[in-house]
Amino acid sequence: MREGVTIAGAGALCACGLTAKEMLKGALNGRACFALPGNRVKSAYADRFPVFQVSESVIASCPIGQSLSSYFFLTAAKEAFAQAGLTPEKLQNKRVGVIVGTSVDASFHCFDLYHHFKQRAVKEEDVQELKKYFATSATAKTISAYFGFTGPFQTIVTACASGTDAIGLAKDWIKNDICDAVLCGGTDEINLVPYDGFIRLLIAGKNRCKPFSKDREGINIGEGAAAMLLLNRVLTEEFAISPVGYVLGYGNACDGYHPTAPDPAAKGLQKAISFALKEAAVAPSQIAFINAHATASPANDLAESVAFNALLKDVPVWGSKGVTGHTLGAAGAIEAVLSLQALNEKILPPTIGFSVQDEKIGFSPTTIPSTVTKRVALSDSLAFGGCNSVIVLGSEDFYA
Amino acid sequence: MRDLFITGSSFLLGDIEMGAFEPYIEAKKLRRMEKIAKNVLWCAFSACQQASVNFQKENELGLSLAVGAGSLESTLRFLDSIIDDGDELSSPTAFAGSVHNSTALTLSLFLHSHGPCVTTGQLDGSFAAALLTAQQFLTNGMCEQVLVAVTDDINPVAAELVPQSPDLWKGLVRPGQFQRAAAAFVLSNTPRTNCLKVKQLSFTRTDVQDKSLPDSFSSPAFCAIHVAQQCAAGKDFRVRDVFAGTDFKLEASVYAFEK
Numbered sequence: 001m002r003e004g005v006t007i008a009g010a011g012a013l014c015a016c017g018l019t020a021k022e023m024l025k026g027a028l029n030g031r032a033c034f035a036l037p038g039n040r041v042k043s044a045y046a047d048r049f050p051v052f053q054v055s056e057s058v059i060a061s062c063p064i065g066q067s068l069s070s071y072f073f074l075t076a077a078k079e080a081f082a083q084a085g086l087t088p089e090k091l092q093n094k095r096v097g098v099i100v101g102t103s104v105d106a107s108f109h110c111f112d113l114y115h116h117f118k119q120r121a122v123k124e125e126d127v128q129e130l131k132k133y134f135a136t137s138a139t140a141k142t143i144s145a146y147f148g149f150t151g152p153f154q155t156i157v158t159a160c161a162s163g164t165d166a167i168g169l170a171k172d173w174i175k176n177d178i179c180d181a182v183l184c185g186g187t188d189e190i191n192l193v194p195y196d197g198f199i200r201l202l203i204a205g206k207n208r209c210k211p212f213s214k215d216r217e218g219i220n221i222g223e224g225a226a227a228m229l230l231l232n233r234v235l236t237e238e239f240a241i242s243p244v245g246y247v248l249g250y251g252n253a254c255d256g257y258h259p260t261a262p263d264p265a266a267k268g269l270q271k272a273i274s275f276a277l278k279e280a281a282v283a284p285s286q287i288a289f290i291n292a293h294a295t296a297s298p299a300n301d302l303a304e305s306v307a308f309n310a311l312l313k314d315v316p317v318w319g320s321k322g323v324t325g326h327t328l329g330a331a332g333a334i335e336a337v338l339s340l341q342a343l344n345e346k347i348l349p350p351t352i353g354f355s356v357q358d359e360k361i362g363f364s365p366t367t368i369p370s371t372v373t374k375r376v377a378l379s380d381s382l383a384f385g386g387c388n389s390v391i392v393l394g395s396e397d398f399y400a
Numbered sequence: 401m402r403d404l405f406i407t408g409s410s411f412l413l414g415d416i417e418m419g420a421f422e423p424y425i426e427a428k429k430l431r432r433m434e435k436i437a438k439n440v441l442w443c444a445f446s447a448c449q450q451a452s453v454n455f456q457k458e459n460e461l462g463l464s465l466a467v468g469a470g471s472l473e474s475t476l477r478f479l480d481s482i483i484d485d486g487d488e489l490s491s492p493t494a495f496a497g498s499v500h501n502s503t504a505l506t507l508s509l510f511l512h513s514h515g516p517c518v519t520t521g522q523l524d525g526s527f528a529a530a531l532l533t534a535q536q537f538l539t540n541g542m543c544e545q546v547l548v549a550v551t552d553d554i555n556p557v558a559a560e561l562v563p564q565s566p567d568l569w570k571g572l573v574r575p576g577q578f579q580r581a582a583a584a585f586v587l588s589n590t591p592r593t594n595c596l597k598v599k600q601l602s603f604t605r606t607d608v609q610d611k612s613l614p615d616s617f618s619s620p621a622f623c624a625i626h627v628a629q630q631c632a633a634g635k636d637f638r639v640r641d642v643f644a645g646t647d648f649k650l651e652a653s654v655y656a657f658e659k
Binding site for chain 2 (some may be wrong): 014043044045103106107109110111113114115117118122127130131134135137138139140141142145149150151152153155157158159165169172173175176177178192193194195197199200201202250251252253254255256257258259260267268271272275279293372383384385386387
């Protein structure tokens with residue numbers, strides 16, 4: 001059996017919970033903060049297209065000068081450290097890397113600043129906003145500096161696959177001895193640009209999303225973050241860590257097909273799944289469930305079903321965006337942490353929002369909670385630009 | 401870690417002329433493409449040709465793209481459309497182009513590549529992290545060759561505001577940031593004639609600005625351009641770039657096949 005990379009701790013927050021445990025609870029009972037964005041997004045659409053939001057109390061507590069995305073990630077990272085029973089200080093003389101997937105945080109989405117610039121009416125606060133952009137938009141560096149780490153850092157912007165890529169590459173940094181420890185995951189926040197953008201691309205839905213359902217109408221954007229602390233074998237033993245799980249495999253392949261739509265034949269996704277399973281040395285029969293990207297857009301869910309039907313037939317499929325929303329650059333990481341939590345609590349949640357089977361898809365995702373008896377989960381992400389990313393995770397008792 | 405070789409490289413300062421694409425592709429296929437994508441696509445064609453990558457056919461070339469701030473041209477066009485026309489008439493095409501990863505799609509479409517693909521966007525530290533990613537793709541056997549592509553756009557807001565009070569931006573924004581530039585490299589675990597072998601690739605975060613070092617490159621892509629210039633010279637080289645918390649070292653030497 002091949003050796004997976006230790007997950008020492010994991011943390012997350014999004015619309016359905018402010019910790020990984022709470023999030024799984026939300027995924028089981030379907031409760032989440034799903035509402036119109038209100039004043040947070042000044043768009044003419046703000047009274048029609050709801051979003052999945054992190055609770056107002058968390059947003060209000062974000063320190064001035066820090067981006068909301070960084071704040072979300074730091075919150076998740078602290079939970080990961082606490083679960084590992086470690087502090088960042090204990091890792092100070094080690095090679096600690098940071099990889100964070102995001103979209104909004106690394107983009108120049110400074111609407112007010114740009115609007116004032118166009119009007120030739122730049123104010124002092126606009127200059128401060130620009131300074132903040134340059135100081136914080138390399139998200140992984142911001143996180144690394146906050147904890148005082150000195151290893152490599154990488155902010156991944158492979159659109160909606162960023163969070164999955166972050167965990168996959170973090171596994172590689174450990175496996176290939178670039179680092180002793182890597183803090184990895186994804187983070188994103190609700191912002192006018194993706195909010196209007198997805199609506200204008202006719203991908204956004206006005207009702208709560210319905211992953212894999214025949215009557216699915218599109219995505220609801222969301223926000224949040226998830227973090228995992230990965231350690232090499234030496235540190236796992238030195239700190240007597242009881243792993244909460246393992247990253248077993250990572251695969252990635254691009255479609256080269258279309259700017260915003262997935263390849264309907266899902267060739268890239270199939271290749272990414274095959275590579276991840278091969279690296280993990282895991283057979284489809286060993287997989288407890290797939291946490292699908294399942295955005296509830298007609299094209300995405302159909303493309304995913306092609307790959308699952310070809311390679312992972314009869315493996316239960318769970319879509320969690322009916323409680324998290326589509327958290328863009330954070331999505332893959334949030335779904336990885338949710339999957340790990342489900343594996344370890346041995347319960348597979350229903351796909352909230354699903355109602356009617358689509359004959360073109362050919363299967364129904366999970367509809368009721370069920371007991372998990374296997375120790376492996378697969379999570380996939382599909383991104384704008386045709387990038388497909390897959391990770392294979394093992395539970396805490398994977399090697400038992 | 402397996403041996404790493406640079407088998408092709410190319411660079412561009414400023415914007416590419418459409419005529420330069422003639423050996424590779426019909427210019428009409430590039431209509432409506434963002435400048436940063438066109439620039440890096442030309443570099444990619446040139447580097448791939450040098451490395452004998454057959455990009456006219458479907459292939460498994462990996463892509464590791466580094467963007468400074470992504471396509472600001474499309475991002476600002478989308479913001480313009482919201483401001484000038486309102487949310488309900490904002491441009492979906494500009495939004496799609498504003499996504500960092502859209503440039504990766506351009507590369508994969510025109511290079512016919514279906515290998516692994518990751519985009520890195522962190523201003524000054526993008527190129528170094530993209531090289532690390534390429535190294536991981538190759539070490540893990542995800543592909544046999546990787547294109548590391550680097551492209552930078554101009555931020556017109558910063559280009560106007562920063563020079564007005566340069567001291568305010570010291571250590572945060574490089575003085576020559578406001579120019580489009582691109583570079584591309586083909587990396588492989590297998591050597592070929594006229595290639596360079598990477599002897600050191602190191603990338604860390606630092607709180608210390610080493611005063612003894614010459615001033616770092618004037619923009620993130622300029623560091624990549626400097627590396628590409630060294631590759632073109634066909635000599636051993638050592639590059640170090642320290643700026644805004646990033647410490648990057650790359651050392652390579654001309655590879656000679658044993659007779």
